[in-house]
Amino acid sequence: MKTYQLKILKDFLQRYYINAREVKWIGSGWFSDAYKFTFNNSTYVFRINSFKTDFEKDQLAAVRFNSPKIPVPVVRGIGNFSEDLFYCITDFQQGYTLHQIRKRYGVKGELKLVPQLLHSLEKIHGLCTDEYPGWGLTNAQGTGRFASWTDFLTAPSEEKTTLNATADLSCMTPYENLLGQLRAHMFSFLAFLPERKCVLHGDFRNGNLLIQSGKIAAVLDWAEMSLGDPLYDIVTMETPWEEEHVPYTSLWKKASERVGRLEPFFEERVTCYRIHRAIFEIEAHALFNKPDIAKKIAAWAEKKLRSPQRSVVSY
Incomplete structure (x- = not known):
């Protein structure tokens, strides 16, 4: 903007x-x-x-x-x-964003907040969904726009991103091969996904959280609110393409195990959601004229997420 x-x-x-x-x-x-x-x-x-x-x-x-x-x-x-x-x-709510805390104190500062962050997400995921039909990204009334969770994951990219792009759409050309292979690989994990519907914040990170005195003072920006698997929310918090990042998915899994909650097909679900998020992050950063970040995420995704049987041309 x-x-x-x-x-x-x-x-x-x-x-x-x-x-x-x-x-x-x-x-x-x-x-x-x-x-x-x-x-x-x-x-x-x-x-x-x-x-x-x-x-x-x-x-x-x-x-x-x-x-x-x-x-x-x-x-x-x-x-x-x-x-x-x-x-x-x-x-107005006073506080520091998670991004500001990470910039000032590094990953260690963010790690101290993990129990608070996961606890707050647990409360969001525990909200009743009886009033909210549908799946995936919701409308203003909280109704999911898709008939199923997998329909949301396999839908084309949100038009909102391309409408606000600051770069020419041709910037996506170098990534087309990789993105196509990532989508195909993601399809192989859809059978492992649960039909568990929770309220998801959709973007629980960075500037959307205000921290005051070590506690969450405000949860902002519900534009990406969705209905689906709570593990998806955890995956969106991670930036695994960065050299230093908080491993939220493994920390969430350990927290779940401590209270006796097992997560079936955990690795398959994480991989599926990481692919979905990587596709979004590559497209968004490329379209918003941040090619260096787009290339960085693409290189990580090619190494970590694509099917080992496939090869990708350089971009």
Whole structure:
């Protein structure tokens, strides 16, 4: 997303918050920009996005999931910022993102938070799904968009990524062979997947978690909320292509075993979900003009995930 001149934001906010002041940019993601401002001695977050559904899912989570164990900021308003952009205003929560903690303290700092992170995810995965039919990525009402979990995993890439791409689509050409082989290999693991449906955050990592005094202060950005196997959420937390990373999947498995919960076909499921995530990460980083990261993930995926019987041309 692009950042906007603060004067434009101030003028917009003055329509609804006459005394809005101290407007400041605080961060940007692939699909949104975030700012904070003060009004009547309270601080709020103002975000801009092309996809209203993303904000509506935040509102769903705030209304239905917010609790001391799953702290979700209150949504104060959602509306049109311009003809093709939307805004969302939420309460501001003080804290450090997981990305900031890792940058400051390294992997050791993140490792100290693992029990808290897994406990919070356990609460999310324990939410009742009776009101939410379908599987996979949900709509604004929490209904899964797919008839089955495997339908979600084998569906084409989300249009949202290509619509917001900052690079020409031709940037995907060097990866087509590898991605095709990865998809084919992923199909061989579908039979091992459970029909267990849990609420998944979908992107429980980095800037979507705020930490304060060693505890989770806020779970942000529910745009990727899905319905499916909880192990998928754990896999999305990992960045195994990095030299140093937290092995969340093995730590989660050990935590499950300590409470007597066995995970059937664990390795097959992990491999399946890692392939699915690698495909997404390669496509997203390439399309958002981060070719070095895309190449790094592709090299890792070719070495670790593709079928050993196949060969891949260089990219």
